[in-house]
Amino acid sequence: MNAAIRFATIAVAGMLAATVAATDASAQDLSGRYRCIALCEAGLQGQPAFVTQNGSQLNLLNEAGEPSRAWIDWPGHIWADRWQQGALYTNDGMAIHFDRGTIWERDLGEPPPPPPPVIVVPGKQRPVREKRVEIPPPVPVRPLPARPAPLSTAFDGDWSVLISTQAGPCDRNYRYGVRIANGDVYYEGGGPVDVQGHVLSNGVVRVSVDGMGQHADGQGRLLRGLGNGTWQGGGSLGSCAGVWQAERRG
Numbered sequence: 025m026n027a028a029i030r031f032a033t034i035a036v037a038g039m040l041a042a043t044v045a046a047t048d049a050s051a052q053d054l055s056g057r058y059r060c061i062a063l064c065e066a067g068l069q070g071q072p073a074f075v076t077q078n079g080s081q082l083n084l085l086n087e088a089g090e091p092s093r094a095w096i097d098w099p100g101h102i103w104a105d106r107w108q109q110g111a112l113y114t115n116d117g118m119a120i121h122f123d124r125g126t127i128w129e130r131d132l133g134e135p136p137p138p139p140p141p142v143i144v145v146p147g148k149q150r151p152v153r154e155k156r157v158e159i160p161p162p163v164p165v166r167p168l169p170a171r172p173a174p175l176s177t178a179f180d181g182d183w184s185v186l187i188s189t190q191a192g193p194c195d196r197n198y199r200y201g202v203r204i205a206n207g208d209v210y211y212e213g214g215g216p217v218d219v220q221g222h223v224l225s226n227g228v229v230r231v232s233v234d235g236m237g238q239h240a241d242g243q244g245r246l247l248r249g250l251g252n253g254t255w256q257g258g259g260s261l262g263s264c265a266g267v268w269q270a271e272r273r274g
Contacts, residue, residue, distance in 0.1 A: 052117050053077060054102075058128035060087040073128050075120075086126075098222075098230065110220070179223045179246050180204050182274035187255070192264030194257075201273070227251070246270060 055077040059070055064087050071087035082094040084104055092106035102120075103110050111122040120128040187198045203210045209221035209231050221231025227246040233239065237259050244253015251270035257263070 052099075052113070052115070054082065054113060054117050054120070056117075057131045058120065059131045060126065061129050062127040063122075063125040072131060098224070101222075177206055178225070178248070179227065179229075180206065181272055183246075183251070183270050184273050185268055185270045187268050188266045189264055190266040192266075193261050194264040194266075229253075233257075242268065244268065244270075248272070 054075045056075060058073045058075065060068060060073055068087040073087050074085040076083040080096045082102060084092045084094050092104045094102050094104040097103050101110055101112055109123045111120050113120045118130045181204060183202050183204065185200055185202060189196050204223055207223045209219060209223065211219045218234045219231060221229060223229045223246060229244060229246060231242050238257060239259065240255060240257030242253060242255035244251060249272045252268065254267050256265040
């Protein structure tokens with residue numbers, strides 16, 4: 025397979041894309057103090073991390089004191105620019121699950137200890153409080169699922185995608201198959217390709233693909249049996265861009 029075909033193979037896998045307005049994505053306020061509870065920096069489990077949010081823009085500070093600028097690119101998902109990884113957050117904003125396995129959980133502090141019991145001594149008009157030290161129980165760590173439940177599975181199945189190049193040195197047309205499972209997009213063409221993508225309940229999708237020195241992004245929308253959108257990519261051959269059409273096959 026020559027370099028042009030390799031580039032087209034990678035670029036076409038990014039045709040299914042999710043485009044979401046930042047104003048909708050920023051409805052959940054993630055600002056606050058968190059604690060790292062899994063896959064933290066060495067020796068720093070349980071240390072605090074911080075999120076400061078302004079609309080869809082965020083500033084992150086991890087348990088090791090390393091900052092990163094970030095933003096919400098679709099509901100339930102953020103991208104940390106400096107750390108070059110994404111993260112899913114729960115609908116209630118209580119936990120953030122990073123792509124490489126690190127988990128932050130919102131720090132609500134320890135509950136106050138219960139008041140000491142009141143003991144009434146016979147013959148006394150005033151109750152006497154027993155003096156004892158109450159040690160509050162530790163706050164349990166709630167297990168976090170690998171990722172939130174999918175927004176929709178209406179588009180799950182096998183799809184055939186036709187890619188057309190309108191600009192750049194890539195092949196003019198190329199057809200390939202993808203599979204959507206639980207709203208996630210999978211490319212089954214083989215090779216060292218990393219595909220990340222998800223279909224929202226309204227059919228809006230977004231996929232990013234990296235591999236063999238190439239990168240491609242796509243965006244568009246699926247209906248029950250059809251879909252279309254645009255794509256763009258870049259690599260050693262230069263920049264390419266075009267359109268795509270999808271048809272359900274199963």
